[in-house]
Amino acid sequence: MKCAPTITTQPTSQTVTEGETATFTVVTSGTEPLSYQWQQSTGSGQIWTDIDGATDATYITATTTTNMNGTQYRCVVSNSAGSVISNVATLTVNEHVHTWGNPVWNWSEDGKTCTVTFTCQNDETHKETPAVTVASAVKTPATCTETGVTTYIATVEFNGQTHTDTKEVADIPATGHSYENGKCTVCGGIDPAFKSMIIEGANGKWQKGSEDALSFTSNAAFADFLKVQIDGKDVDSSNYTVKEGSTIVTLKTSYLETLPVGKHTLAIVSDTGTAETEFTVVAAEKQVVDDESANDKAASDSDKESLAKTGDGSMLPITVPSILAVVSIATGVFALRRSRI
């Protein structure tokens, strides 16, 4: 006995988002073989047309678009005993709404350019790459020896929001030292190539009793001056003066008088190194007064001779006037000194 087809489960209306497919199914009974033909209507069921190839119990639509919204579907089921038409099912296609994920930044190595990609979380084939603006700012300035760091800031306006990303690049070259007189004017670093030396007054000589102080000049900067050493020992600063140009140390005569006759070493110690030399202290001349005399040198010579022979009575008449002459000269010098005060 043949039975005409009946539909035990009707197709149901489907709601999808554009880009998806929709699936319609009928469940039937009836004498095999059964044939199926799905139909669609875009005019509210006025006109139905067969869908090519839609000849199974299940029909899967093509990828949907919003144009397909409202399309109706039904299935005609047939066998040798007759045919039946299913209920109508309606397709609703909702517009796809992008849900953008977090930006994915792609920096160039040097930080100067950057791109960004937004991917739709509802459909990863939806990607947007809006234009990025890159600005830069110094994060850490370069020093004499260390490279500085630049912060690059990428900014993008997308979907009503501002997104930023940063990249740090150590791309500011170190400035190198600015040495002046052996010292860096920026960081205070000492120039390893700088050689401290006495540029004036090296190997000086000082005679005891001299009123002239003894000066030495080091090529080190005055600002870098630390101390003076004589014969390897620190000299109290009350014993010398120090002034600029580059570094001029003047030993006071009162101190020089305390040094034994002979050779001594002098060191001007600065931040930038030690300048060393030697100097000699020589004994006072015995005839200081004669030396200073502007009078007839021949007379002085004879005085020395005469004085050397003091004690020889026969010479006394010559000697006395000579002594008087010496005394008068000494008095004159004394008067001269007083007048300077």
Ligand SMILES: [Zn+2]
């Ligand atoms: Zn999307």
Ligand SMILES: [Zn+2]
């Ligand atoms: Zn420096």
